[in-house]
Amino acid sequence: MLYVSEGQHKITLDAWPWSSYPNYINGPVYLLHGSTVLPLLAAIQTTPMIPFEDVYLTGICTEKVGIKTLFSSGPTSMLALGSLYSEYEARNYLAWNDWMSSLPYKKVDDLYRGTSDNVTASVQFHFRSNYSTFP
Known part of the structure; x- marks a missing residue:
């Protein structure tokens, strides 16, 4: 074959x-x-x-x-590959495995609702069209 x-x-x-x-x-x-x-x-x-x-x-x-x-690029990404310990870290990703993170559900919920005390600055996601070129 x-x-x-x-x-x-x-x-x-x-x-x-x-x-x-x-x-x-x-x-x-x-x-x-x-x-x-x-x-x-x-x-x-x-x-x-x-x-x-x-x-x-x-x-x-x-x-x-x-x-x-388009592929995510720079310090932000679609998926966090490691553990997240704070909502400040979580804001740089669109998804992560909850079993890999010690981030409590309440903090994630506050982050998405915009009521988190620790995170106020916006995050800019960057994308590139060529996967073979890294930032």
Whole structure:
């Protein structure tokens, strides 16, 4: 059997006859703007599935309908990979694993409601279109 790639996204040449995947978002979190739902639905209905949801949805289908993919950049990020200990840290992320954080639910709730005593400054999220370039 011939394979296109090795590792996590290993697939047979019969299932994916191209030499590489389009750019895609690899990870447990991504956001989709509401305006992308209908075009993505159309792409999903007309594009053969492959077993890798991230490659399929955020790579193949977005490329098919011309949706631009952006990657978080700089000190802010979509997903915190480590523990969060304060709401000041939490404001730099859009998501995190609650089991990895000692941040109490009440502090997170206050942060999102804008009633936190410790955090008043706004945060600017930065995005780039090329995943291979790091800040």
